[in-house]
Amino acid sequence: MLALKSGNGRGVRGAMPSLFGLSLSAEHFVLPRLLRKPVRILSRVGRGEFTPPPYAASMLTVSFLAASSLYGAYVGGHFPALVQGVTARSGFAVDQIKVSGNRETSEIDILDKLQLDGWTSLVGFDPEEARERIVALPWVRSAAVRKVYPGTMEVRIEEREAFAIWQNGNQLSVIEKSGAVIAPYTGGRQAMLPLVVGFGAAERAADFVAKVDAYPELAARVKGYMRVGERRWDLRLDNGITVKLPENGVDAALTDLVALDRDDALLTRDISAVDMRFTDRLVVQLTPEAMERRQAELKAKPKVVKSTAGKRI
Numbered sequence: 001m002l003a004l005k006s007g008n009g010r011g012v013r014g015a016m017p018s019l020f021g022l023s024l025s026a027e028h029f030v031l032p033r034l035l036r037k038p039v040r041i042l043s044r045v046g047r048g049e050f051t052p053p054p055y056a057a058s059m060l061t062v063s064f065l066a067a068s069s070l071y072g073a074y075v076g077g078h079f080p081a082l083v084q085g086v087t088a089r090s091g092f093a094v095d096q097i098k099v100s101g102n103r104e105t106s107e108i109d110i111l112d113k114l115q116l117d118g119w120t121s122l123v124g125f126d127p128e129e130a131r132e133r134i135v136a137l138p139w140v141r142s143a144a145v146r147k148v149y150p151g152t153m154e155v156r157i158e159e160r161e162a163f164a165i166w167q168n169g170n171q172l173s174v175i176e177k178s179g180a181v182i183a184p185y186t187g188g189r190q191a192m193l194p195l196v197v198g199f200g201a202a203e204r205a206a207d208f209v210a211k212v213d214a215y216p217e218l219a220a221r222v223k224g225y226m227r228v229g230e231r232r233w234d235l236r237l238d239n240g241i242t243v244k245l246p247e248n249g250v251d252a253a254l255t256d257l258v259a260l261d262r263d264d265a266l267l268t269r270d271i272s273a274v275d276m277r278f279t280d281r282l283v284v285q286l287t288p289e290a291m292e293r294r295q296a297e298l299k300a301k302p303k304v305v306k307s308t309a310g311k312r313i
Contacts, residue, residue, distance in 0.1 A: 179203035198227030
């Protein structure tokens with residue numbers, strides 16, 4: 001309440017308070033309670049009745065120097081560092097870091113992106129800038145950094161999901177389903193991922209691998225998916241056989257291939273390639289060893305016929 005009405009007939013005790021000769025009271029006005037004491041002190045100073053406490057000059061000097069230092073630190077851009085130093089030594093230094101959600105990203109890399117030292121304070125630490133640095137790591141899709149006072153920092157990340165290893169020339173990279181490169185291939189647990197080879201294979205691999213996965217008995221034997229001329233695919237099996245699929249009608253070709261292997265054990269024979277690019281015929285290429293044996297058999301066959309003919313005569 002900023003004003004109070006005085007009661008009728010109430011007298012004013014003593015002299016009216018004044019500040020530098022100006023009256024601060026009126027017949028129907030009283031200052032708020034919080035302002036009364038400061039105003040009385042100022043009025044005493046104006047009348048020359050105020051005696052400063054001991055060491056007042058020293059205290060004012062120290063206050064002026066402190067204010068000047070703070071202003072200089074602010075103007076010079078050193079104020080955040082000053083706040084960090086003061087608050088860190090006041091019990092707000094980061095002494096515990098909790099990291100969750102990381103499988104491929106090492107905690108050392110995450111701690112490096114936090115840019116902490118022994119006296120980093122939570123008070124002046126910017127979690128958004130730290131989050132942006134962590135998201136820049138190859139495997140990190142999203143990140144959240146949270147301050148828990150007085151001295152704990154929590155980091156939670158979501159990593160990108162590896163789909164395959166992409167070989168482009170001599171370079172091996174781990175890719176997502178979309179074909180986006182995550183990081184260079186370094187071995188380890190990524191060795192179990194499917195291998196896709198060739199220019200343009202990364203962007204189209206997900207759909208083609210899904211078609212092959214529809215035939216589990218065939219998919220279990222595939223070691224590589226090779227993109228040829230950005231038009232069609234070849235399959236490289238675990239026994240070294242290459243299956244050349246057509247540009248169109250891939251689903252039908254895969255169905256025929258599985259049926260031939262189930263009925264005639266085609267993919268376990270001594271062959272090096274199965275060419276399914278032609279709609280009217282299936283071409284099978286023998287291995288060099290099988291070719292030599294076949295040629296030897298063909299050379300031996302006329303001799304057997306000639307020998308039999310001699311006996312009949």
